[in-house]
Amino acid sequence: MATGWAKEGAVQDQIDSTVEDAVLRARSRLPQGPGLAECEDCDEPIPQARRDAIPGVRRCIACQSELDKADSFSGYNRRGSKDSQLR
Template sequence: MATGWAGDGAVQDQIDATVDDAIQRARAQLRQGPGLTHCEHCDALIPEARRRAVPGVRLCIACQEEQDAAEHDSAGYNRRGSKDSQLR
């Protein structure tokens, strides 16, 4: 029988699902294999040390910082809706 209230552990389940989603997104973005010798955006040379340190690197440091900043700006969107709407 539906009571309109969330069951025990519903908040923790939502938190766990959010963390799992974030981990999956981060793992999907990891590149593997040899990196590029030149940046795919600006064609600048990518140093050998960076290619060894970051497997599958495709961007120079400047372009990577720009991309990270753009992703950070859009990361605040809550696609799951408010907590109250999820727990009713």
């Protein structure tokens, strides 16, 4: 593939770097440190297995699921987008 002045594989290197940056950014937002023994929303005990699996966990599975549902709204109307009309 002709790349002009760029070295061979430069495009893939840029893609890899972008993905790596996104992964590091996402990991930096994960909770750190010791988790809670009780859910901060409903005060139910958080199982030890969950606390071992997720460092810094602060909610039980039920409360975390509800929070994830509330945060999943994207605000982007796929039905109205031009890309969804191209079939």
